[in-house]
Amino acid sequence: QGQLVESGGRLVQPGDSLRLSCTASGRAFTTYAMAWFRQAPGREREFVAAISWSAVSTNIADFVKDRFTISRDNDKNTMWLQMNNLKPEDTATYYCAATKSGTHWTTRPSSYDYWGQGTQVTVSS
Numbered sequence: 706q707g708q709l710v711e712s713g714g715r716l717v718q719p720g721d722s723l724r725l726s727c728t729a730s731g732r733a734f735t736t737y738a739m740a741w742f743r744q745a746p747g748r749e750r751e752f753v754a755a756i757s758w759s760a761v762s763t764n765i766a767d768f769v770k771d772r773f774t775i776s777r778d779n780d781k782n783t784m785w786l787q788m789n790n791l792k793p794e795d796t797a798t799y800y801c802a803a804t805k806s807g808t809h810w811t812t813r814p815s816s817y818d819y820w821g822q823g824t825q826v827t828v829s830s
Contacts, residue, residue: 707732707819709801714824717791721828725786727801727821734758734803734819735779741786742814743797743826750800752812754786764809769795791828798823 713725727739740755754765754775763775769788777784784801802817811817 707734707803709734709803709819709821711799711801711821711824714799714826716827716829718830719792719828721791722787722789723791723826725788725799725801725824725826727784727786729782729784729803734782737803737805737819738808738811739777739784739801739803740809740811740817741775741784742800742802743795744800744823745797748797750814752814753799755809755811756784757809762809764812766812788826791826793828796826796828798825 708731710728736758738757741753742750743753744750756763756775756777760777772790774787800823801821803819804811804817807816
């Protein structure tokens with residue numbers, strides 16, 4: 706059984722930067738596309754960014770494309786989400802996920818096979 710664990714979420718001020726990490730264990734996710742989703746209270750889980758298994762290709766949601774980047778290092782079994790110029794509307798629980806059959810273009814949560822427990826990001830002054 707594979708496991709994904711997110712870390713790095715915390716309270717920050719508008720305009721700050723934050724890097725989230727997702728560490729995989731229990732199995733090799735090196736052939737899985739991986740992604741970040743987020744969910745704010747009362748809202749559906751939404752796609753943020755995804756990266757191919759090779760780390761060559763990425764897909765970033767339009768609403769964060771100019772501020773967020775996604776990366777991964779398969780040797781370290783870790784994926785990151787670099788978030789810059791954070792805004793209050795970025796406040797949410799951020800989840801990492803992995804899909805065996807999907808690609809970096811896969812944006813539906815139901816297409817992902819493994820999920821982490823989430824890490825809370827709060828942007829507030």
